[in-house]
Amino acid sequence: MKIEGLVTCPDTKARAGQIQTDHGPINMPVFMPVGTAGSVKSLSPVDLIETGSQIILGNTYHLLLRPGMDIMESAGGLHKFMSWSGPILTDSGGYQVFSLGQLNRITEEGVVFQSRLDGSKHKLSPEISMDIQRVLGSDIVMAFDECTSYPATVQQARSSMQLTHRWEQRSLDYFRSTQPIYGYEQQLFGIVQGSVYPDLRKESAKTLVDMEFDGYAIGGLSVGEPKDDMYAITDVVTDILPQNQPRYLMGVGKPEDLVEAVSLGVDMFDCVLPTRNARHGIMYTWDGPISVKAAREKDAHIPLDANCECYCCKNFSRAYLRHLFKANELLVYRLASIHNIHFYHELMAGMRQSILEGKFSAFKKDFFTRYNLKRAETNK
Amino acid sequence: MKIEGLVTCPDTKARAGQIQTDHGPINMPVFMPVGTAGSVKSLSPVDLIETGSQIILGNTYHLLLRPGMDIMESAGGLHKFMSWSGPILTDSGGYQVFSLGQLNRITEEGVVFQSRLDGSKHKLSPEISMDIQRVLGSDIVMAFDECTSYPATVQQARSSMQLTHRWEQRSLDYFRSTQPIYGYEQQLFGIVQGSVYPDLRKESAKTLVDMEFDGYAIGGLSVGEPKDDMYAITDVVTDILPQNQPRYLMGVGKPEDLVEAVSLGVDMFDCVLPTRNARHGIMYTWDGPISVKAAREKDAHIPLDANCECYCCKNFSRAYLRHLFKANELLVYRLASIHNIHFYHELMAGMRQSILEGKFSAFKKDFFTRYNLKRAETNK
Numbered sequence: 001m002k003i004e005g006l007v008t009c010p011d012t013k014a015r016a017g018q019i020q021t022d023h024g025p026i027n028m029p030v031f032m033p034v035g036t037a038g039s040v041k042s043l044s045p046v047d048l049i050e051t052g053s054q055i056i057l058g059n060t061y062h063l064l065l066r067p068g069m070d071i072m073e074s075a076g077g078l079h080k081f082m083s084w085s086g087p088i089l090t091d092s093g094g095y096q097v098f099s100l101g102q103l104n105r106i107t108e109e110g111v112v113f114q115s116r117l118d119g120s121k122h123k124l125s126p127e128i129s130m131d132i133q134r135v136l137g138s139d140i141v142m143a144f145d146e147c148t149s150y151p152a153t154v155q156q157a158r159s160s161m162q163l164t165h166r167w168e169q170r171s172l173d174y175f176r177s178t179q180p181i182y183g184y185e186q187q188l189f190g191i192v193q194g195s196v197y198p199d200l201r202k203e204s205a206k207t208l209v210d211m212e213f214d215g216y217a218i219g220g221l222s223v224g225e226p227k228d229d230m231y232a233i234t235d236v237v238t239d240i241l242p243q244n245q246p247r248y249l250m251g252v253g254k255p256e257d258l259v260e261a262v263s264l265g266v267d268m269f270d271c272v273l274p275t276r277n278a279r280h281g282i283m284y285t286w287d288g289p290i291s292v293k294a295a296r297e298k299d300a301h302i303p304l305d306a307n308c309e310c311y312c313c314k315n316f317s318r319a320y321l322r323h324l325f326k327a328n329e330l331l332v333y334r335l336a337s338i339h340n341i342h343f344y345h346e347l348m349a350g351m352r353q354s355i356l357e358g359k360f361s362a363f364k365k366d367f368f369t370r371y372n373l374k375r376a377e378t379n380k
Numbered sequence: 381m382k383i384e385g386l387v388t389c390p391d392t393k394a395r396a397g398q399i400q401t402d403h404g405p406i407n408m409p410v411f412m413p414v415g416t417a418g419s420v421k422s423l424s425p426v427d428l429i430e431t432g433s434q435i436i437l438g439n440t441y442h443l444l445l446r447p448g449m450d451i452m453e454s455a456g457g458l459h460k461f462m463s464w465s466g467p468i469l470t471d472s473g474g475y476q477v478f479s480l481g482q483l484n485r486i487t488e489e490g491v492v493f494q495s496r497l498d499g500s501k502h503k504l505s506p507e508i509s510m511d512i513q514r515v516l517g518s519d520i521v522m523a524f525d526e527c528t529s530y531p532a533t534v535q536q537a538r539s540s541m542q543l544t545h546r547w548e549q550r551s552l553d554y555f556r557s558t559q560p561i562y563g564y565e566q567q568l569f570g571i572v573q574g575s576v577y578p579d580l581r582k583e584s585a586k587t588l589v590d591m592e593f594d595g596y597a598i599g600g601l602s603v604g605e606p607k608d609d610m611y612a613i614t615d616v617v618t619d620i621l622p623q624n625q626p627r628y629l630m631g632v633g634k635p636e637d638l639v640e641a642v643s644l645g646v647d648m649f650d651c652v653l654p655t656r657n658a659r660h661g662i663m664y665t666w667d668g669p670i671s672v673k674a675a676r677e678k679d680a681h682i683p684l685d686a687n688c689e690c691y692c693c694k695n696f697s698r699a700y701l702r703h704l705f706k707a708n709e710l711l712v713y714r715l716a717s718i719h720n721i722h723f724y725h726e727l728m729a730g731m732r733q734s735i736l737e738g739k740f741s742a743f744k745k746d747f748f749t750r751y752n753l754k755r756a757e758t759n760k
Contacts (some may be wrong), residue, residue, distance in 0.1 A: 330422040
């Protein structure tokens with residue numbers, strides 16, 4: 001998977017470009033809303049398109065447990081099931097097994113775990129994960145890895161990384177030996193591990209590049225390590241990954257993280273923060289996040305952001321949103337999610353435009369000058 | 381408020397026509413979705429328009445308690461607050477005081493009650509209710525009445541009706557002595573009471589007609605009385621109400637109730653059933669209501685209704701809806717509400733069209749032939 005029209009920033013490692021999928025092109029850098037269980041929480045496909053979403057993420061773990069792969073297959077894959085005609089990226093299921101599942105056993109073969117829903121036993125392995133992602137029919141498939149927990153000693157991190165490399169090679173071999181089910185192409189991304197150890201991360205990046213994946217992800221970050229470690233490791237890894245293939249920093253992050261990581265050469269992101277925060281009334285603005293549930297918004301008959309073009313800001317006031325939150329009205333979760341997802345996409349689009357115009361450094365400086373102003377208000 | 385273009389059915393008392401408000405015309409017969417607390421649960425104004433909603437209902441009681449009239453006034457009224465540019469009808473608050481409020485005292489003057497939210501004390505009287513509805517800025521204002529509880533003895537019903545008549549006269553006098561706040565006209569409807577007693581209902585209808593309201597509602601039905609009583613009373617009342625003014629049967633009802641009541645000469649309806657049932661997975665079809673959460677829908681990769689033009693049916697399968705319900709995904713409450721509200725509006729539009737074409741009796745017969753087929757499945 002080659003990046004087309006790659007443009008790089010003269011001062012930083014930021015890049016802009018486009019990748020092609022059989023469900024449409026993706027302008028990068030890009031943020032991918034998370035559709036955990038076959039739905040980006042509270043948003044319809046039309047909402048996603050109107051907020052500027054180009055690609056969404058689906059979670060293999062959740063979809064495997066519910067509705068299950070028999071239903072996903074009879075539906076004709078995840079796109080048809082959820083009526084989303086754009087590109088989809090699915091994770092391998094590994095991360096949720098380790099973070100959410102009741103893990104019974106890890107062996108060289110794979111993992112056995114119990115469903116958090118009904119206690120039923122399930123297996124995941126590189127081959128099973130590839131089979132599942134073939135059934136889901138995602139445009140971008142993630143290799144099956146072990147997300148190294150934090151903190152880990154260097155020995156633990158190395159051992160986990162080596163297992164990940166063997167699993168990723170098996171993912172790749174099996175994936176290349178199978179065919180898409182639904183008549184369109186699927187791409188496979190490898191995942192760099194190695195915890196917070198630069199030498200391990202370099203080794204992991206080189207090993208994966210040698211395997212020749214379609215794209216590369218940086219996994220095992222944003223799992224509790226200091227921010228500086230996250231940025232330093234990202235910096236180390238993007239120095240090694242091929243310039244002309246996409247790079248995806250998994251599970252990141254806050255708006256300021258996206259700006260930092262783009263400047264370090266990352267192209268793709270996913271995170272539940274904008275939708276989760278929206279459901280709690282934490283709304284993103286260019287001056288930083290605010291709580292629209294706060295008493296001071298009681299009679300604020302003004303939009304969250306007077307310059308925002310989202311459906312929420314064009315039609316509804318902070319006072320109305322606050323009222324809906326207080327009254328537990330379902331509408332507000334959607335309106336708030338529309339705004340936050342739109343904000344994330346606007347942030348990415350702003351970065352992209354500034355890179356294309358050779359002005360990314362100025363964009364980044366302006367962003368932090370303004371966003372920092374009120375950041376102390378809330379740290380979401 | 382005169383009905384324009386009134387067309388009557390040759391066989392039944394069914395009528396079709398149009399009324400004008402400063403927020404647009406309303407084709408009747410019409411169903412009004414209920415926006416209890418400034419939001420038709422889970423639906424945006426665009427959703428309401430796309431499902432065919434012409435007018436929505438707001439609840440004075442709920443809006444008085446939250447967000448409160450200071451915020452409603454600084455917002456510039458309910459239309460602006462909730463960003464709904466079509467007509468709005470508000471109730472008087474009386475019904476909820478009796479059914480939801482902690483009622484402290486009823487006097488000739490009015491009622492005193494405690495908020496179910498914070499225990500604060502509030503007063504409602506004919507004059508206060510009119511003032512509140514002026515602030516809300518509804519296009520159609522309801523007179524302040526006492527909704528006679530069921531069952532009631534004839535003495536209780538008469539006494540309650542007489543109080544209602546005195547309160548309605550005061551509502552009318554006060555309303556006529558005040559002006560709209562926001563520069564557009566408001567209309568006042570009177571409410572016929574009298575429980576299940578035909579003679580009281582006749583007396584009530586005649587008394588209200590003599591007062592000369594802009595339109596007339598039938599209150600105190602669908603409160604536990606037998607269906608036959610509901611229909612018989614409606615029949616008695618519509619015989620007395622003026623032909624050329626709108627008639628509104630409050631809080632009704634199920635699809636079959638709407639068809640029966642239209643045949644008895646009713647023009648307007650409101651009910652929370654389509655949205656409440658939607659949130660519980662009870663979906664309306666022309667074959668009767670079904671539960672989309674049922675196990676048999678697990679891999680039903682077909683829409684709720686293949687001929688339905690709503691956003692839900694055009695894009696999503698029963699299997700997907702069932703999955704979203706099982707996963708408690710917020711999106712489904714909206715999709716299901718879109719379908720049910722759309723179904724109600726299609727039912728009203730079908731009745732209207734058949735009346736205009738002089739074929740209402742056939743429409744009614746066809747409806748019950750088909751709708752009864754599966755009605756036994758669920759009684760929602």
